[in-house]
Each structure stands twice: as structure tokens, then as C-alpha cells.
Amino acid sequence: AQSVTQLDSQVPVFEEAPVELRCNYSSSVSVYLFWYVQYPNQGLQLLLKYLSGSTLVKGINGFEAEFNKSQTSFHLRKPSVHISDTAEYFCAVSRMDSSYKLIFGSGTRLLVRP
Amino acid sequence: NAGVTQTPKFQVLKTGQSMTLQCAQDMNHNSMYWYRQDPGMGLRLIYYSASEGTTDKGEVPNGYNVSRLNKREFSLRLESAAPSQTSVYFCASSEIRGPADTQYFGPGTRLTVL
Numbered sequence: 001a002q003s004v005t006q007l008d009s010q011v012p013v014f015e016e017a018p019v020e021l022r023c024n025y026s027s028s029v030s031v032y033l034f035w036y037v038q039y040p041n042q043g044l045q046l047l048l049k050y051l052s053g054s055t056l057v058k059g060i061n062g063f064e065a066e067f068n069k070s071q072t073s074f075h076l077r078k079p080s081v082h083i084s085d086t087a088e089y090f091c092a093v094s095r096m097d098s099s100y101k102l103i104f105g106s107g108t109r110l111l112v113r114p
Numbered sequence: 115n116a117g118v119t120q121t122p123k124f125q126v127l128k129t130g131q132s133m134t135l136q137c138a139q140d141m142n143h144n145s146m147y148w149y150r151q152d153p154g155m156g157l158r159l160i161y162y163s164a165s166e167g168t169t170d171k172g173e174v175p176n177g178y179n180v181s182r183l184n185k186r187e188f189s190l191r192l193e194s195a196a197p198s199q200t201s202v203y204f205c206a207s208s209e210i211r212g213p214a215d216t217q218y219f220g221p222g223t224r225l226t227v228l
Binding site: 004009031032034036041042043044045046051090094095096102104105106107 | 172
């Protein structure tokens, strides 16, 4: 079975500061990795995903994530955050075999302060 | 394109009442999903439909039924609502049922069962 751990339930940060949101996963088979963002009162939208190739993945809005297979991590980073980045961020995994299913972490609320 | 739409946005039910949550997508996607989101638990899959005419149980199907009315529409029914079903419900769709595919989410329905 797969599981996803987002250790930080909330991350407060000042505007223009860098931020890292942590994600660790557990799986007995190879997985694909995703980060979704949920802005207030909206549905989720894809930020980025890792399927194969380069371990550094760039997404929308200046976010990037690095896949580390040995540490089973997929941390999300942004060098300089804006107020508009305030949202909840979900890490998710899916098995590379025939299963369709996305397994989500519990989410990290990013709170950007002026 | 409206993407994925859900109705209603909010609903309050009394224990034992029934209701149907509606979902439609205009992206010609084959697969559709219903999730529930509870605080601190991320999203959990209730039911999915890999293609028109098929439905399957997800992680937490008890107390729910679904109908894939056509390629565009996928409804979720609560036959006898219980307070444990108080949650935010999200519908999603993807082009195919595959582990690498991006899922597109609706804005959600906030349901309270008294």
C-alpha cells in the first residue's frame, strides 16, 4: 500500500521569502508524484508532476519540486512567495502499474504574510 | 470551457434525508471521480467511473451510490444522510484512467448533516 506524509500542517512565511513544503511517501512499487494546490473556496488544480527523467520538476507560478528516490521525498519549493500563494498544498502519489488511484497527503496550509 | 461544474455549492440536510450531488465536465474526459475532503485527512476517493457505463468503489464507498449518466455527467447520491457524511465533496475528471494522468477538479460541494 502507498502512503503520503506531509509533516507540516501549516507553514507561515513572509512575502518574498523562500519556502519549502515537505512531502515523503511510502510505496512498495514505483510511483508517479504530484503536487496540487487548492486556493480558498476552489477545487484543486495541478501544480506539477513527476513522471520520469530529470528529478527537478518545474510547475506553474514559479514552483518546483525535486524527486529524491533514496529519501522517498518530493519536496515543493519556491524561491520568493507572494501573498497570492496563500493556499493549501497537497502532495499525491499513484502507482506506476495499472492502478489509477491517487493517494493524497493531509495537506499543508501555506500562509503568506505581508 | 467551464471545466468541471458541481451543484449545489452548499447543502444542509437532516439525518436520514437523501440528496444527489451533480457533476458535469465539458472536456470530453473518459474518467470521473468523487472524493470527500475532511480536515487533516486530505482527499479520499468514494467512487470512480473509468468510462461511460462503468462505476467502481473507491476507498470510502459506504453510504453512497453513483450514476454515470452519460460521458459528461457523474452523480453521487446519499440515500440516508448521516452526520459522519458532513464533508466537502469534490468531483474530478481525467482524460483516461491512468496513473500518470492529471485530474481536473470542480469547485466542491460543502455538505452539512445535522
